[in-house]
Amino acid sequence: MLRVSALFTENAELAALSQQAEQLALTQKKWNAVVPAALKPYTQAGSLSHKRLTVYAANGAVAAKIKLMLPSLMLGLKKQGLEITSIRVEVQVQSAAGKPAKKVRTLSPAAAASLEKLARELQGSPLGEAITRLSSRR
Known part of the structure; x- marks a missing residue:
């Protein structure tokens, strides 16, 4: 029986996918190191392409706050070792899981x-x- 890691290394498409997942996890870790703790649960680092990092915000207020902090966030990410020239902020609303049952x-x-x-x-x-x-x- 093959191990899962062996499957990812043997198949070229899965190897590329695995490498991209590792890159996203590393970017998220570095993002979490520089973003303020109050905003951490409401943001997620996305793809890094052409030296532009995409960051997803849970709502418009969080996106606006991140945009105000862009210079300091970019400086912090450069200190973390990410080579970026810009940050793109997108609002990605999470779907709500229905209303909780009303207490009797x-x-x-x-x-x-x-x-x-x-x-x-x-x-x-x-x-x-x-x-x-x-x-x-x-």
């Missing part, structure tokens, strides 16, 4: 009893009816 809220027995008492005192009024409905959530 319940009242404690003591709270329900207090509300029932209040509802009896306000019986016949719209507020009393609303409090009756609220007290039934146990």
Whole structure:
């Protein structure tokens, strides 16, 4: 049985893909070293071609902040050993995974009893009816 690494070295197309993946991982590591910690979760380094690094931002606000910091980021990346002349910032919105399920809220027995008492005192009024409905959530 062949090892996975052997497959990547024997096949020319897979070897090129493996080399590109290693280059992207190295670029991301160097990007993470220079980008501020507050922006790190919202950015991702992309391809590096013709001495231009593409950076993907999660939203427009992050992209604008990165654009304001371009000179210092480029200087930091050059110190990290990346030979770049420009950085291209693109907004790449992540698809949201649906809304989380709504929590069902319940009242404690003591709270329900207090509300029932209040509802009896306000019986016949719209507020009393609303409090009756609220007290039934146990």
